[in-house]
Each structure stands twice: as structure tokens, then as C-alpha cells.
Amino acid sequence: MKYINASIIAFAAGVLLAGTAAAADLAAGKQKAEQVCAACHGANGVSAVADFPKLAGQYNEYLIRALKDYKSGARKNPIMADQASKLGERDIDDVAAYFSSLQALSTKY
Template identity: 50%
Template sequence: MNRVLTLLSVGAVLAFASTQLLANGNAENGKQKAATCFACHGTDGNSVDPQYPRLAGQYNLYLQRVLHEYKNGDRDNPIMKGMVATLSDQDIEDVSAYFSGLPSKLDTLQGHIGGDK
């Protein structure tokens, strides 16, 4: 039984560590690389236009996944596909680190869900 618990503990530590490794990125570099994002998403990642998502405070790995999905075509948005086309994996990690580290101004979903008034 102790061996099973030890193996489970080691597995949990490895899973956590690999998630942290995937989330790495340099936020300062990301701020420079995200300059083109600011026009729609705001310099602080809190877009005031409801057609553009607020990126500030989003989960780092979520932002990475979404950017990869735009890049590989799993998400179909011609504007975003063009924006991410030249981003490397490191660029995506850096931009995600920047936006995920910003404070969100989203305190309620009211008016931020399709169909809300």
C-alpha cells in the first residue's frame, strides 16, 4: 500500500511539474511581442469593446492553447489566424505569460455572454 501511495505521489508531482514547465514564458518579452494585440484587447488586456475578449488574468495554459488553435486552424478566425501565423511556440508562451499575469477587470459575466443585454 505504501508503494502505491509513493507512486501516486511521484506521479502527481511529475504532472504538476510538467504543467508548470508548459506554462513557462517571459512576461516582459511577451509584453513586447503582444504590441499588435493591444489595438483590440487593450494594453492591459481588458478590452472595452465587447466583441474582443478580455485576456488579462486568463489561465496561461488556456491562452497558449487558444493561440495554438488559431494558428493550426482548429479555431476559425481569419483575423486571429493572421495575427498568430508568425508566432513561435516561445512567442506564444511569452504572450500568454504577459496577459495571464495582468489583473482582470472582469468581475461579473453580466453583459459578457452572447445574448446578454
């Protein structure tokens, strides 16, 4: 019975994640990224300095998780806690979709 419950939950979570990804608005994510995130992470998601992680090509789910964790305080970083606190659920889905849609590029610092 336990196994059955776990697989139902996993299935439901999968459906929810797929729904979220489909609903994300890339254009809105791009706009937010260029207005806010670009200063540190680069408009193309490839930051110019090693202090700021590259976001281009990162998994959508990873980006969503990171932003939610900064917002809740589960992941601690004063800069990103401040940034994430200004993002709604919808913004998080949109920017995550945008950055994950970009091509990851390597840069030498």
C-alpha cells in the first residue's frame, strides 16, 4: 500500500511539474531577466564574473527549486534572498523557463 501511495504522489508531482513548465511565459521571463537578473547573471545567463553563477541552460526544475529555497530561507544567501523575495510564483516559473531555454556557454574568467 505504501508503494502505491508513493507512486500516486510521484505521478501527481510529475503532472504538476509538467503543467508548470507548459504554463511558463518565456517572453515575460526574458523581460524580468533583462531588467533584474542580468546585472549579475548576464542577460544571456552567462555571468561575467565567477561570484555569480551561470544560469543559462540550467535545468528548469533546479532553477525553480533554487529560487523557492532562497525565498523560503531554506537556501541562505542575503543577495538572492532579497532578489527572490520580489518574485511571485509566476515570475519564478517564467524566469526559470527563460534561463533554462538559453544555451549554456563556457567562459574563462
